Amino acid sequence: MALSWRDEWLEQIMPELPEVQTTATSLQPLLNAKVKQIDVFQPQLRWRIPDNLSDLVTYQLKQIERRAKYLILTFTNQTDEKKLLIHLGMSGSLQQHPTGFEKRKHDHVMIHFDNQLQLHYHDPRRFGAILWLDDYQDKLLNHLGIEPLDNAFTGEYLYKKIHNQNHIIKKPIKSLIMEQQIVVGVGNIYATESLFLAKIHPLTPANHISLENLQVLVKHIKDILQKAIVKGGTTLKDFTTGEGKTGYFQQTLLVYGHHGEPCPMCKTPIDNVKINQRASTFCPNCQPLVEN
């Protein structure tokens, strides 16, 4: 049962889009339940949790949506509607437990419902957020680009973005696909993995990539995100789905976290460069840097 040091390390990975989607899905048992009580143990997350969070008491949870890596929870009563915006940061999770389940370390908020369930917001590093949507949607949501799984996200879309905007044209492709104004929800893990699958060096200037190769890259981004959603998301020690189960997707990560190990395709040692202060692993043989 003991995990190897690598397994332990991989379990530190933060929630990316598939994990947020999995969380949204797993919260369905709370739909239509009424809030009985809210406990806030640590209000200081990325921003301070609103002091009037308990205004939700007596409201029913009516809808759970995802936008980028944000969750939007809609609560209503007979006359009013309140929307909560939640981000899991890099170590956050939302977990459902039976009423009476004990608070654990780093459980910062507990929402007690009237259907024998309670929701725990758990976030060791406190990079996440719990906010009223009305207060923050201008700042946090309005600038966001398209969803990676939307039909509008295509190789042609990326090609146009790259060639129509001078400030983008020469950026490393990895920076580009991680920019939230262009496409949301592609974090370091999935950017790294999809570039490996598409055989594109992460530092390749965006305008050096053909439309055809951008189409291949987009296909892999969609594919890897979809597979991760199906599998229930990347797991980590900190992350569990709302039902308390862990995912297993981390076992299929090919290059992320494998710096120095043999490439799974060709056995060349996996290399690592920093791009925008972020580790970027790649295979120097499978992903050659094409200068033109």
Place this chain on the structure above:
DNA sequence: CGGTCTACCTGAAAGC
């Protein structure tokens, strides 16, 4: 205005 860097935070691992 665009591009780059830092702050926020904790825990694990590495360094001393």
Place this chain on the structure above:
DNA sequence: TGCTTTCAGGTAGACC
């Protein structure tokens, strides 16, 4: 052994 340093990461905001 135990203390200190480093590192990981999403993203708004500071900075040049």
